[in-house]
Each structure stands twice: as structure tokens, then as C-alpha cells.
Amino acid sequence: MSEIIYDRYTEAVAAWRRDPEGWWARAAEGISWDRPWERVFDPERGAYGQWYAGGQLNTAYNCLDRHVEAGRGSQAALIWDSPLAGRQVRFTYSELRDRVARLAGALAGLGVGHGDRVVIYMPMVPEAAIAMLACARLGAVHSVVFGGFGAPELASRIADAAPKVVISASCGLEPGRIVAYKPLLDAAIALSPHKPDACLILQRPALRAEFVAGRDHDFEAVEAAAAPHAPVPIPATDPLYILFTSGTTGRPKGIVRDAGGHAVALMQSMRMIYGVDAGDVFWAASDVGWVVGHSYIVYAPLLAGCTTIMYEGKPVGTPDAGAFWRVAAEHRVRVLFTAPTAIRAIKQQDPDAAQMRRYDMSRLEALFLAGERCDPPTAIWAAEQLGKPVVDHWWQTETGWPITAGFRGFGLTAPKPGAGGRPSPGYDVQALDDSGQVLPRGQSGNLAIRLPLPPGCAPTLWQNEEGFRTAYLADFPGWYRTGDAGVIDADGDVWVMGRTDDIINVAGHRLSTGAMEEVLAAHQDVAECAVVGAKDALKGQTPLGLVVLKTGVNRPPEDITAELVALVRERIGPVAAFKEARIVPRLPKTRSGKILRASIRRLADGEPPNPPPTIDDPAALDEVRAAIADRLPGTDRGA
Ligand code: COA
Ligand code: AMP
Numbered sequence: 001m002s003e004i005i006y007d008r009y010t011e012a013v014a015a016w017r018r019d020p021e022g023w024w025a026r027a028a029e030g031i032s033w034d035r036p037w038e039r040v041f042d043p044e045r046g047a048y049g050q051w052y053a054g055g056q057l058n059t060a061y062n063c064l065d066r067h068v069e070a071g072r073g074s075q076a077a078l079i080w081d082s083p084l085a086g087r088q089v090r091f092t093y094s095e096l097r098d099r100v101a102r103l104a105g106a107l108a109g110l111g112v113g114h115g116d117r118v119v120i121y122m123p124m125v126p127e128a129a130i131a132m133l134a135c136a137r138l139g140a141v142h143s144v145v146f147g148g149f150g151a152p153e154l155a156s157r158i159a160d161a162a163p164k165v166v167i168s169a170s171c172g173l174e175p176g177r178i179v180a181y182k183p184l185l186d187a188a189i190a191l192s193p194h195k196p197d198a199c200l201i202l203q204r205p206a207l208r209a210e211f212v213a214g215r216d217h218d219f220e221a222v223e224a225a226a227a228p229h230a231p232v233p234i235p236a237t238d239p240l241y242i243l244f245t246s247g248t249t250g251r252p253k254g255i256v257r258d259a260g261g262h263a264v265a266l267m268q269s270m271r272m273i274y275g276v277d278a279g280d281v282f283w284a285a286s287d288v289g290w291v292v293g294h295s296y297i298v299y300a301p302l303l304a305g306c307t308t309i310m311y312e313g314k315p316v317g318t319p320d321a322g323a324f325w326r327v328a329a330e331h332r333v334r335v336l337f338t339a340p341t342a343i344r345a346i347k348q349q350d351p352d353a354a355q356m357r358r359y360d361m362s363r364l365e366a367l368f369l370a371g372e373r374c375d376p377p378t379a380i381w382a383a384e385q386l387g388k389p390v391v392d393h394w395w396q397t398e399t400g401w402p403i404t405a406g407f408r409g410f411g412l413t414a415p416k417p418g419a420g421g422r423p424s425p426g427y428d429v430q431a432l433d434d435s436g437q438v439l440p441r442g443q444s445g446n447l448a449i450r451l452p453l454p455p456g457c458a459p460t461l462w463q464n465e466e467g468f469r470t471a472y473l474a475d476f477p478g479w480y481r482t483g484d485a486g487v488i489d490a491d492g493d494v495w496v497m498g499r500t501d502d503i504i505n506v507a508g509h510r511l512s513t514g515a516m517e518e519v520l521a522a523h524q525d526v527a528e529c530a531v532v533g534a535k536d537a538l539k540g541q542t543p544l545g546l547v548v549l550k551t552g553v554n555r556p557p558e559d560i561t562a563e564l565v566a567l568v569r570e571r572i573g574p575v576a577a578f579k580e581a582r583i584v585p586r587l588p589k590t591r592s593g594k595i596l597r598a599s600i601r602r603l604a605d606g607e608p609p610n611p612p613p614t615i616d617d618p619a620a621l622d623e624v625r626a627a628i629a630d631r632l633p634g635t636d637r638g639a
Contacts, residue, residue, distance in 0.1 A: 242462045
């Protein structure tokens with residue numbers, strides 16, 4: 001049996017390797033095109049070539065209208081389940097299409113057309129998906145900003161994307177508090193050198209927003225008054241959206257997603273990886289502000305004719321650790337996708353899975369995990385309690401769909417807890433040494449993908465092709481550098497072990513320690529600082545800041561550290577979960593002045609710091625150890 005399963009995956013990879021363009025041409029048949037492509041892949045275009053050049057399509061048409069035309073109009077397209085709002089709403093494909101078409105009409109009325117940008121800053125409400133799809137219908141480019149980011153982060157994205165319109169809501173709902181979005185939006189627009197012509201604001205009952213006369217409009221009123229707009233076919237190589245994500249500098253990178261490759265790759269991934277089809281219920285318990293939300297809450301399930309679930313709640317506390325199982329059972333979810341941190345939170349509160357047993361989980365067939373590496377104990381716990389395959393799969397905002405996975409479509413699921421599965425057909429993944437040589441199986445190195453990247457992956461950065469080349473293509477010519485380190489074992493399973501840069505994953509949220517360092521450095525009393533990601537039992541990693549104060553500062557240290565925590569929360573947002581800053585007399589450095597962040601991180605994790613021989617003064621490491629002693633493993637706080 002396992003041989004047969006293995007063969008189907010191997011055959012698919014071999015078919016793709018034999019004829020990549022033929023493989024991707026066949027995959028593209030799953031999409032409705034307004035004009036067929038001239039070349040499946042044009043190596044002359046862009047940073048490494050582009051897919052489906054010459055073709056034209058409309059992604060929203062592919063997500064909605066064609067399913068209505070095929071007789072799925074009365075099937076549920078999207079179910080909104082919000083324990084925080086105490087509401088559930090079900091939209092059929094016809095209803096969703098009609099709302100999207102009207103909102104597209106409203107946006108067109110505000111001057112938005114093909115190629116114009118629209119920033120969407122919304123909580124997990126159905127209008128967020130409607131807004132994304134309305135942009136797609138017009139050929140406008142959306143840029144969704146996660147609601148947990150603060151005003152300055154939103155401002156930098158508004159400045160970069162230069163949107164004609166911003167779509168937002170009066171508030172978001174977090175357990176125990178209402179997050180007023182509108183004041184954050186107003187502050188962001190004030191900070192941004194670019195000002196949008198108009199804002200559409202969804203008034204939520206929990207908190208109504210004040211409008212700026214002439215600029216702000218009521219989302220529902222404008223939508224209700226608009227005439228439906230037809231889908232606008234756009235070139236396959238044009239951007240569908242931009243999604244800003246943390247890079248190695250403080251400035252986020254605008255990942256561009258081109259329309260054609262995205263539709264093809266996502267459509268194909270639903271059957272090949274997740275093993276679901278039209279009519280199935282698929283639930284990605286993430287947020288539309290992240291790539292997982294873009295790909296697997298909104299676009300992929302709708303492209304495939306599935307029912308997607310949009311959940312405004314948490315894995316625990318809304319109201320209990322049975323929340324995910326309740327949603328899965330109630331809506332007959334076939335495949336669930338979430339971040340390992342969510343499962344850790346559930347396991348922590350309900351170790352015997354008593355809450356799970358309250359629900360009928362018989363329809364659930366598999367649990368997929370991504371966002372960070374799933375630690376084996378969590379994967380094993382979930383697999384044992386659910387009695388279903390638990391599939392860790394590895395991907396990034398840049399790729400838009402899984403680089404490695406288990407493939408339910410081939411009958412293959414990832415059996416090894418801790419591994420990320422095998423490369424998806426389309427990705428030639430190798431571990432490289434620092435000089436770019438391919439390493440033998442079993443040796444750990446820089447994980448890289450041989451160019452070209454498959455359809456669906458970012459062709460460039462927003463208005464920054466040079467930045468794209470520098471960030472991803474320059475280090476290893478002919479390869480895309482993932483920024484992750486790992487090892488490929490003898491079976492071909494890929495083990496992703498961590499980042500090679502300053503990106504950290506906090507509860508599955510990708511954040512830059514560099515950006516946090518910029519915030520700390522801006523504090524009046526701080527001379528120098530370093531932020532590292534320290535291990536955290538629930539969130540995987542949490543940031544830890546070390547600061548050196550300017551000479552002569554003699555204010556109470558606890559006042560300064562409290563200000564630093566507040567500053568990161570205000571400038572980056574609560575999602576950074578920056579709760580710890582420590583003052584040290586100096587930072588450990590090399591003789592050439594480079595801060596030894598890796599040694600600091602190892603110290604914070606309770607490991608030997610292994611400083612390089614070029615360390616300037618090893619005593620500086622002892623000072624760091626003393627400053628963080630109370631949070632080290634083995635102490636009350638660090639245990
Ligand atoms: N708008 C405003 N604030 C938000 C927000 C949003 N959309 N999302 C999160 N926040 C806030 C939270 O309220 C919290 O604020 P607090 O410091 O005042 O408590 C902070 O940001 C951190 O949020 P979160 O990361 O959600 O942590 P948590 O402590 O509230 O909950 C978990 C812990 C594990 C339950 C939670 O992190 C979780 O479910 N994570 C899943 C992550 C995920 O889906 N990632 C997507 C990748 S697939
Ligand atoms: P994001 O762009 O927010 O999706 O974050 C991408 C990064 O998260 C990757 O580069 C990895 O560092 C990490 N990541 C995502 N999924 C996994 C996984 N399954 N295993 C290991 N790391 C992962």
C-alpha cells in the first residue's frame with residue numbers, strides 16, 4: 001500500500017521534472033481564462049521569468065461567478081462564525097457574488113480601476129473577504145494590513161502602496177476588549193505622506209466610528225447604493241495583490257502576487273495537497289491579514305468551489321479550548337488548517353482533549369499546520385487525540401502556497417513529526433552550503449529553491465525589483481534563498497529548523513527583530529539595543545530586548561523598560577508580543593563591533609552561547625546572563 005502511495009507522488013514529481021511547462025499548462029486548465037496565454041513560461045520577463053504571459057483572466061470571476069454559472073449558486077461559499085460577536089452568517093455563492101459585484105461598483109464609483117491600489121485594514125469579518133474580491137473583480141490591487149499592527153506600521157504600508165481608497169472597520173473584537181480601528185487608521189493617514197481619496201468604514205455594532213467629512217463613507221450604505229460591476233479581465237502577469245511582510249530590515253517588503261500563476265497554483269493545491277474538492281468545507285483558522293488567510297481563507301477554497309469558514313475568535317477563551325472542535329463539527333469541516341501555536345494553546349488547557357470529545361469529529365479528515373515548525377510533541381498529541389493525519393507543511397508569504405507538504409491528493413501525508421514533508425511538484429528544494437553548493441542529503445544548510453519559482457510565487461517586490469534580486473536571488477545565483485535553514489533527509493523529507501536572518505515567528509506571526517530594534521533605539525535613553533527571539537512554550541518564540549542606556553541616564557530602570565514595551569506596542573502593534581526589555585551595561589560583540597545576537601539567543605534559550613573566537617570580551621555574555629537569569633529555563637519564570 002505505502003509503495004503505491006509513494007509512487008503516485010514520485011510519478012507526479014517526475015512528470016513535472018520531465019516537462020514543467022506541460023505540467024503547468026495542464027494545471028491551468030482548472031481556471032477560466034478570458035484569453036489563453038501565449039507562453040506558459042516566459043523566461044525573459046521579470047526577475048526570473050513569468051508564468052502565463054499573454055493570458056488574461058479575472059480571479060473574482062473564477063472564485064464566484066463561474067461556480068454560480070455551473071449551478072453552485074445556492075451552495076454556501078463562506079460561513080462567518082464569530083464567537084466574539086456572537087453571530088454566524090452564511091453566504092451562498094450567489095449572495096457572495098452579488099455583494100462583491102456591488103462593492104466593486106461602489107469602488108469604481110470612487111475612481112478605483114485596474115491597477116489602482118486599495119488598502120484593507122479589517123478584522124475577521126466577511127466584509128474583509130468581500131473587499132478583497134471586489135478589488136480583484138475590478139483588477140485593482142489590494143493590500144491587506146493585519147489588524148494587530150499599530151498606526152505607524154499601517155502608515156508605512158499606505159505610503160508604499162499609495163492606495164486610492166482604504167477600507168476599514170470601526171473596530172475589531174479581541175477577548176475582553178474592543179480594538180478601535182478607526183483612530184488607528186486616522187493616525188496612520190496623518191503619518192503617511194500619501195493620503196487616500198476616500199475611506200470606506202464598516203460600522204460594527206460594538207463600537208461606531210466618527211467619520212471625517214468628505215473622506216469617510218459608510219461601507220454598507222455605499223455598497224447598497226452601488227450598481228453591480230462586471231469582472232474586468234486583467235493580464236495574468238499583473239498584480240492581484242501586495243502583501244507586506246517582515247524582511248531583514250525594519251522596512252516591510254511588499255510581496256507581489258501575480259493573478260494568473262496564483263489562481264492556477266492555488267486551485268491545484270486544493271486537490272493535490274489538501275485533498276478537497278468542490279462542495280467540501282475547508283477551514284483555515286488564520287487571519288486574512290496573513291498569507292495563509294489570503295490563500296486559504298479567501299482565494300483557494302473559493303477557486304475550488306469549496307465552502308470556506310471565516311472564524312473571528314481564538315483557539316482558547318472564546319469560550320473554551322473546544323472552540324475549534326465546535327466549529328469543525330458544526331460546519332462539517334473536512335480539512336482544518338491552523339498554526340501549531342493554536343494547537344499548543346488548546347493542548348495546554350485541555351491536555352486530555354475532553355473538550356474535543358464533546359463534538360462529532362467524524363467528518364474531519366486531516367489537520368494541516370504551518371506558520372512555524374510544529375514541535376513533535378504537539379503534532380503527536382494532535383494526531384493521537386484526533387485519530388487523523390496531522391500534516392506540517394512549510395511555506396512563506398513569498399511563495400503563497402506550500403513549498404513542502406504531505407499530499408492527500410496522492411494519498412501521501414507527512415508521517416514524520418517535526419518534518420515539513422516533501423517538495424510540492426514545481427519546487428526543486430535543496431540545502432546549499434554558504435558558497436551555494438548543493439549539500440548531500442542529511443547535511444544541514446540554507447534551504448533554497450532552484451529558479452524558476454513555480455506559478456503563484458512572488459515575481460517581484462512592489463516597485464522594487466532590485467530589492468527582490470538582492471533579498472532573494474543575489475546570494476546563490478540561479479536559486480531563490482528562502483531564508484530558512486534545514487536539512488533534507490534520505491527519504492527526501494525536508495526538515496525546516498529556523499531562520500538564517502532576523503525574522504522570528506511569534507504565535508505564527510512573522511515579525512522582524514530589526515524593526516523592534518529600530519523602535520527601541522528611538523527611545524531617548526537608549527544608546528544601543530538588540531532584540532532576539534527566545535523560545536516560548538506557547539508562542540514558539542517571543543521577542544526579548546536588551547538595551548544599553550546612554551551615559552548619565554539615572555531614571556528608574558523599570559520606568560524605562562515599561563516605556564520600551566509600550567513603545568513597541570504602539571509603533572508595531574500588540575501582535576509583536578514584546579513584553580520584555582532588560583537593561584545591560586553593554587552588549588556582547590565581536591572585535592569588529594558586530595552584536596552577537598545568536599549567542600544572546602542561545603543564552604536566552606538556556607543553551608551554551610558558543611561565541612565566535614572573535615568575541616571582544618566574553619564577560620559581556622555573563623552580564624547578559626545575569627540580566628535575564630530569572631527567565632532562564634529551570635527558574636520559576638523560565639520553567
Ligand atoms: N487586532 C488587534 N489586536 C490583535 C489582533 C487583531 N487582529 N490579533 C491579535 N491582537 C492582539 C491580541 O489581542 C494580543 O493583545 P494583548 O497583548 O493585549 O493580549 C496580541 O495582539 C497578541 O495576540 P495573539 O498572537 O493572538 O496572542 P494571544 O496571547 O492573544 O493568544 C494564541 C495566543 C496562541 C491563542 C494565539 O496566538 C493564536 O491563536 N494564534 C494563532 C496564530 C495564527 O493563526 N497565525 C496565523 C498563521 S497560520
Ligand atoms: P510567513 O511568511 O509569515 O508565512 O512566514 C514564513 C516563515 O515561517 C518561513 O520562512 C519559516 O521560517 C516559517 N514557517 C512557516 N511554516 C513553517 C513550517 N511548516 N515549518 C517550519 N517553519 C515554517
